Amino acid sequence: MVTCPSCGEENPEHARFCLACGAALIAPEQRRKERKYATALFADLVGSTTLAEREDPEVVQSVVGRAFDRLAEEIGRYEGLLEKFMGDAVLAVFGVPRAHEDDAERCESASRPERCSSTRSALVALATGCSRATP
Numbered sequence: 001m002v003t004c005p006s007c008g009e010e011n012p013e014h015a016r017f018c019l020a021c022g023a024a025l026i027a028p029e030q031r032r033k034e035r036k037y038a039t040a041l042f043a044d045l046v047g048s049t050t051l052a053e054r055e056d057p058e059v060v061q062s063v064v065g066r067a068f069d070r071l072a073e074e075i076g077r078y079e080g081l082l083e084k085f086m087g088d089a090v091l092a093v094f095g096v097p098r099a100h101e102d103d104a105e106r107c108e109s110a111s112r113p114e115r116c117s118s119t120r121s122a123l124v125a126l127a128t129g130c131s132r133a134t135p
């Protein structure tokens, strides 16, 4: 039995709202809490500092932009969530908000360096890594 926090009525275990007064029997914060496995992808642009020292800012912007666009495309293709860009690094998550059985494989597939080969000609490359963890 679940006791209503509002009126004290005893309600069946499966009730989500009080049968007497209609108050929610489970706090909204409790309902949203959920433990999920997630795989994080971290990508860092190697060689961008050297590139920035040698090239025009427009060239650097173009090369870095192309590398990140290509990576963002791959992350989207494998249904990952692009969390944020931090300077010359990218953080993405697989398994949140929607989990797949193969999120770790999806992360690995999205992070394959050969998929970002367009940047190699400009002497920059994406160093990527996947890490699976429980919250």
Ligand SMILES: [Zn+2]
Binding pocket: 004, 005, 006, 007, 008, 009, 018, 019, 020, 021, 022, 023
């Ligand atoms: Zn009640």
